[in-house]
Amino acid sequence: MAAQTLFNKIWESHVVRAEPDGTTLLYIDRQLVHEVTSPQAFEGLKLSGRRPRRPGATLAVPDHNVPTTDRTLGIADPLSAIQIRTLEENCRDFGITIFGMNDIRQGVVHVIGPEQGFTLPGTTIVCGDSHTSTHGAFGALAFGIGTSEVEHVLATQCLVQKRPKTMEVRVDGLLPALCSAKDVILAIIGKIGTAGGTGYVIEYTGSAIRSLSMEGRMTLCNMSIEAGARAGMVAPDESTIAYIKGRPLAPKGELFERAVQAWQQLKTDVNATYDVTVTMRAEDIAPQVSWGTSPGMVTGIDQRVPDPRTITDENQRQATERALEYMGLIPNMPMTDIAIDKVFIGSCTNARIEDLRLAASLAKGRHVAKTVHAMVVPGSGLVKQQAEQEGLDLLFKEAGFEWREAGCSMCLAMNADVLQPGERCASTSNRNFEGRQGAGGRTHLVSPAMAVAAAVEGHFVDIRHWS
Amino acid sequence: MQAFTIITGLVAPLDRVNVDTDQIIPKQFLKTIKRTGLREGLFYDWRKQKDGSQDPSFFLNQPRFQGATILLTRDNFGCGSSREHAPWALFDQGFRCIIAPSFADIFYNNCFQNGMLPVVLKADEVLTMMQNVLATPGYQLTVDLGNQTVISPDGTSARFEIDPFRKDCLYRGLDAIGLTLQHETTITSYEARRKTEAPWLFTDLSRNLGGV
Numbered sequence A: 001m002a003a004q005t006l007f008n009k010i011w012e013s014h015v016v017r018a019e020p021d022g023t024t025l026l027y028i029d030r031q032l033v034h035e036v037t038s039p040q041a042f043e044g045l046k047l048s049g050r051r052p053r054r055p056g057a058t059l060a061v062p063d064h065n066v067p068t069t070d071r072t073l074g075i076a077d078p079l080s081a082i083q084i085r086t087l088e089e090n091c092r093d094f095g096i097t098i099f100g101m102n103d104i105r106q107g108v109v110h111v112i113g114p115e116q117g118f119t120l121p122g123t124t125i126v127c128g129d130s131h132t133s134t135h136g137a138f139g140a141l142a143f144g145i146g147t148s149e150v151e152h153v154l155a156t157q158c159l160v161q162k163r164p165k166t167m168e169v170r171v172d173g174l175l176p177a178l179c180s181a182k183d184v185i186l187a188i189i190g191k192i193g194t195a196g197g198t199g200y201v202i203e204y205t206g207s208a209i210r211s212l213s214m215e216g217r218m219t220l221c222n223m224s225i226e227a228g229a230r231a232g233m234v235a236p237d238e239s240t241i242a243y244i245k246g247r248p249l250a251p252k253g254e255l256f257e258r259a260v261q262a263w264q265q266l267k268t269d270v271n272a273t274y275d276v277t278v279t280m281r282a283e284d285i286a287p288q289v290s291w292g293t294s295p296g297m298v299t300g301i302d303q304r305v306p307d308p309r310t311i312t313d314e315n316q317r318q319a320t321e322r323a324l325e326y327m328g329l330i331p332n333m334p335m336t337d338i339a340i341d342k343v344f345i346g347s348c349t350n351a352r353i354e355d356l357r358l359a360a361s362l363a364k365g366r367h368v369a370k371t372v373h374a375m376v377v378p379g380s381g382l383v384k385q386q387a388e389q390e391g392l393d394l395l396f397k398e399a400g401f402e403w404r405e406a407g408c409s410m411c412l413a414m415n416a417d418v419l420q421p422g423e424r425c426a427s428t429s430n431r432n433f434e435g436r437q438g439a440g441g442r443t444h445l446v447s448p449a450m451a452v453a454a455a456v457e458g459h460f461v462d463i464r465h466w467s
Numbered sequence B: 001m002q003a004f005t006i007i008t009g010l011v012a013p014l015d016r017v018n019v020d021t022d023q024i025i026p027k028q029f030l031k032t033i034k035r036t037g038l039r040e041g042l043f044y045d046w047r048k049q050k051d052g053s054q055d056p057s058f059f060l061n062q063p064r065f066q067g068a069t070i071l072l073t074r075d076n077f078g079c080g081s082s083r084e085h086a087p088w089a090l091f092d093q094g095f096r097c098i099i100a101p102s103f104a105d106i107f108y109n110n111c112f113q114n115g116m117l118p119v120v121l122k123a124d125e126v127l128t129m130m131q132n133v134l135a136t137p138g139y140q141l142t143v144d145l146g147n148q149t150v151i152s153p154d155g156t157s158a159r160f161e162i163d164p165f166r167k168d169c170l171y172r173g174l175d176a177i178g179l180t181l182q183h184e185t186t187i188t189s190y191e192a193r194r195k196t197e198a199p200w201l202f203t204d205l206s207r208n209l210g211g212v
């Protein structure tokens, strides 16, 4: 058989039917559902009198609207409350498993999937959410879909797709101390642009990627969508298998052994080719900070805010001018001079236990600057529980961080956690669009380590030289 | 789904690159459980000035673009979140066709699910049209899906590419789920085969999670 990429192997094993023009009916193994993008899908099923084909292949959780403060008080916003109640009712009506708001397993949809062993290598996974790409960290083909497609998958367990192209992003070498997967993916987006991956599925390869933990790989794949890619993936290896083993939804016993054998085949063959390859050296990656209103507007902490006057491309110059105006930044100012008001450590990009361990170790014995309000929102109830068992919550609280309940929170500010107009936030999330964290709010995307340092100093600092 | 064959309509210009779905419809409008009535949130933040009043320079607030059915815009339109509320809001506002040099994948796909046609034209063709829209009050275009062309008032036409399957579904207004269900027996036999190859994919999640 011809040499194949990892992507091709997964794609081929999920083709239910292919038309001569390449239009493919692709089988979807598993679907995740949250409250924001599903009500209209369930409504569609009801209107057409259809039932889910395999309710047991879907897992639901409310995350976007949930409060991160005391949940026993309920949800203050009546619209948020209705949306969450609607999800609960739909799951009950259609026989779908849901982790309710007060279930310890509740959390951000892309944190709980891997945590439960729902996310397995070689599977196709979808969710009405663009950051579904996160699950590609396990060597799955995972991508975000719209609500009509959520309904399509519920009804048929399939989607109509055209085969995307493949891009290899190869990062070799050793990352500088305290540089993380977040810096790698921001640097990649800075290099290829926010539309650089449009039409592609990215496979991340190279020694720097191999040495990332599963948490790091999830951070990396999470932001594939910010590069415009349909999905991102990392071939499964020993780290993947060790992470999955023993999780509630992982196969058990002899079935696990069989699955592992299959997963070991899931890698790109030596002679297989990608449509495009992009390479980077890990040593060249400095801690990254975004300065603009799109994730591609990013630079190293040792750089300066760009000067639009030096940009020749008309579109790019205008976009830069507009972004700097919105962000309230002066051309050529050093990135380390940018002072911040808020710090948000959370989201499906960077709120897993490893992120919190690192952040807490850096916060230990230090204190958040007087001018800064900082909060930590764990990715899930289980992450929160684990962190508390390890005493991380105390380290954060002693350092002046707020310690919250799990959810999307200020990543998109659909609940009560919102930036005020003009407020500037160092955020470990994935999007710095205008108004993303609140109308008029200004977001700088950074790693957890960079966020802690900024919280303590009141402005961005180069974590490599921070003592 | 509503069919799309040919339309002639007023064109509205949005001369920006990388317009993301958070801008098309901000999060506070995503709390609805309906598909309709989303027009209210369309470009909500851009419509307003700092003091909260309507910004008269934003195209949607200008009388000359009222009733537009075609949106002309720039590269990478619809990037960001997968929210289908973005095409729903555009549809609710009356847009049936969006023309740009490129689109983000999920948004592009979401348009087709809702009877809307995203058209990819070359950057220089879009640029010329953009200049003409701004210079010519009442500027209209004709978008002909059957012939895959966009026809300008001076009679020049620009051709666009579109996937034949998508074209057919949109042209005839077909129900995508209904089409897939026609292949139900193929799906069933695929599942039967996969169950022997990879049985671990077929465990019922609810059983291993201790029920609902």
Ligand code: SF4
Pocket (backbone or CB within 6 Å): A063, A064, A108, A109, A110, A129, A131, A347, A348, A349, A407, A408, A411, A412, A429, A430
């Ligand atoms: S944490 Fe942010 S990016 Fe992730 S699912 Fe929630 S809103 Fe989306």
